[in-house]
Amino acid sequence: MIDGDVLLDRLRALGRTVVLALPNVAVALALLLLFWLLARLLARLVRSVVTRAGQPKGVQIVLGRLTTWGTVGLGVLVGLVIVFPGVTPASVFGALGIGSVAIGFAFKDVLQNLLSGMLILLTRPFRIGDQIVTGSHEGTVEDIAVRATTLRTYDNRRVVIPNSELYTNRVTVNTAYPRRRLSVVVGIGYGDDIDVAKRVVLSTVATLPGVADDPAPTVLVTALSDFTVDLEVRFWISPPARREAVEVQDQVLSALKPALVGAGVDLPLPTQQVLLHDQTEDGDGDRARQREGWPPAPARTPTSDHAPDRKAPTP
Structure with a gap:
């Protein structure tokens, strides 16, 4: 059982550690804010350079986001080093190296979609605003992000398609050419x-x-x-x-x-011709008596054109 005095001493020591670390935390937060502002400035600069290079809007957006994430990530590492002096960049990268295999398996799909998104933006098989058909989906490309591409269908629904599917499967671009x-x-x-x-x-x-x-x-x-x-x-x-x-x-x-x-041109409707067999149980198997189509009419005795044929009365 833990003694109350010992527990109180530990809490006091922890409190002193927290108080002593407050200036470092404040400095780390200030540096993180500075890195965030720097990230926005760098992202704007990257988008401006990409625009002058004549790249499409999707490339501008993705490169701007990657610049923002990279700068903010660097700011987080610097903040950790300030708050925890025992943590050095070498130890952080060493820990990342040890866990690289686990991270690779855990984020395999994310990394695959990221690479596919970059290749789509660089090769430009389609652009934002194009109308495409992929699999069972058809619509207008609204956004090409790092992980997925957003498609707006013609009945006003949003479809989010992973970039790896778009890069490896067939895609029909209906608006690739002016006609x-x-x-x-x-x-x-x-x-x-x-x-x-x-x-x-x-x-x-x-x-x-x-x-x-x-x-x-x-x-x-x-x-x-x-x-x-x-x-x-x-x-x-x-x-x-x-x-x-x-x-x-x-x-x-x-x-x-x-x-x-x-103009007198006929637009005919579907027609069908039904043929009946003249077949009975007595004539089953006799091909001479089983004729395709209507059987011939029985022979009729010639009669007058104006009156029916009648028997003469008996004298």
């Missing part, structure tokens, strides 16, 4: 003139305001389907954003239907 080609398929009847249908389609699509003049729209026969001849209408839009793509497709389809119908 984008779209296409719609229109089916005409087999009895319609293909050249006439093409002329109607081209003349109609060329007048729409959302369709680009160069390259010009084209029409190609892509398939002879079960009940239609499929025409693929290809046209270009600029800018290539998702909103413009949906709106121009709506304009094209809305204009082609009345134009083709007005």
